[in-house]
Amino acid sequence: MTQPVLKIEKYSYAYPGSRDAVLKDIQLVINAGECLCITGPTGSGKSTLLLAIKDLLPDGRLSGEILSRKTGQLRGSDIGIVLQNPETQLLANTIGSEIAFGLENRCVSPDRMESRIRGAVSAVGLDFPLDFPVLKLSMGQKYRLIVASILAMSPRILLLDEPGAQLDPPGIQKLKHVISDLKNQGVAVVICEHHPGYFSDIIDIHRVLAEDGTLRPAADTPEIQPMAEHSPPKARELQGNPESLLKAVNLCVTENESLPIWSSANFTIEKGRRVGVYGDNGTGKTTLLRCMTGNITPAKGTISVFGKAPSPKWLRHKIGCLFQNPQKQIFENTVFDEIAFPLKRMGFSRSQAEGEVNRLLRFMEMEHLGSHSPHKLSFGQKHLVVLASALVHHPSLLILDDPFAGLDFRRRKTVQDLLMSVSEEKNMTLIWTGHHLDGLQKHADRVLEVSGGGIASRE
């Protein structure tokens, strides 16, 4: 009979200062070599459950027990966790030192360290030298790095938060191989994922964390989702003769002033167009967006936005941006103030901004969070807040870096509908990135594929 490695009994938890419990009466048993997948709506408490298992939650109101930890069967270092936002877990400057950090803390001798580090790096498909700077990695590559650093520690339980949101299809395939191997070695794996279909062939147990904080058996087993469905975009007929809004000629961006990330990019985006930028982790999608917003100067070629070389000052009030890591954009004390900030900068009073902000809050189903701190929301909810903030002043150009990360299917659909209706009504140009060809792709007039050091445009 298989031994349970983790047993949770009647566990309930409320964050400090909050009346409502995020987790209610959680009952869970995971045996060695099993893979549990937890799905649930955005903000339902999936990440909180993982943090509870790892004992990383702040002191709050709690009842029930996580028995395996209490009885000493599991030590803290036996549980490895990969958080949804990998940037919160990065500690070192280079890939090698990042993975070695945990091993050093466990007093692994240096001669045994290198083989473990190289094994972990190769398992996740992170094809870089060990002295490669962590800061130059893309978000997806950072996620792979954190997975590698946890794998090197040989955990008995591996907790993965939203791997599907950060990894490209090859990355997910690699991770599935890793998880299969771990299961064979008796490691238990817990995955919190909005798209369980990506991992359906390795999942043993499927549970749903409902909005009321209770954990229930899933109604059905997840179906395998196709990860790369190449349906050609359908270009819409735009009214009149649409003016060119963004034009790139022979564009080339380099790393270290020599190695091109991509080169010879030529494309024109007209006003009102919807453009999806797709590519694997680390191909340079975010770099392209940063080039469009004037945060990066191209090494060769020219780019013009609204008829001029882009600069953050020139683009002020003209564009709305959503970064891949929404935490970097949030600074106000309440969700309402965060969304209203662009209007405040444009000179609108609070009462003038109220109508539009409340409309967006209603649309995002976040009315009850208006007075909450945006810093304490889940990753997906933060994404929604920043998206609303980018949309509130109806910019002419909306640039979204991975807008669906951390969102469940229902919220995805909501956001998709909102973006399409606003783009239609206000003739807003939309540019978004993604590593999975997703629901938004079918609404694209054009797809820019970033791969192999080039950018190909498909209409």
Place this chain on the structure above:
Amino acid sequence: MKSLFNLNRLSLKESLFIGFCAVFIVLLRAGLRLHLGIPGHSMLFTVFFLMLARACVPYRFSASFTGLIAGIMAVVLGLGKGGPLILLKFLPPAIVIDIGAMLIPAWHNRYLFCILIAALAASTKFINTYFVDYLIGMDPTVNLQHAFIGSVSGTLFGMAGSLFVPPIMGKLNAHGIIGRHFGDNPEVRRHGEEKT
């Protein structure tokens, strides 16, 4: 029986924060020796850091401890000419802030309460100035005037310093850096603690 100070309630990070506030009070007094010719301007930072320590650390003597540590540091470093009497510059306002915080819950979120407590705390400068001047034998009338001018000016600077507290506390709360319901909520159970 719980001791009066119940120091076990202070966590390491809270103790360190109190220490940091005390260090900043002394550093800013020593480093920013602004010869403005305006009496009491040092109350700006003193009151601000004392209030910040009390607002961030939910322990009833946190401002007093900050004042005490800052005072001892100032004495040891020979800041000013008062010797051990320098303690009087830090302790009385700190004690007033602790008393004010005890009487007015959630004071740190309201500008009005912050200004009120700061005014009371900074006005204690009168006692310090009058006592020191008395010891050096100043004429009572001149002493009274000197202490009065110093305390009025100190009160105005202290009130100005207190205005920074609500926005900073708002930011810290929003980021989840502070806000532990320390000691006053029996329902809060830390991870690893047994049920009682």
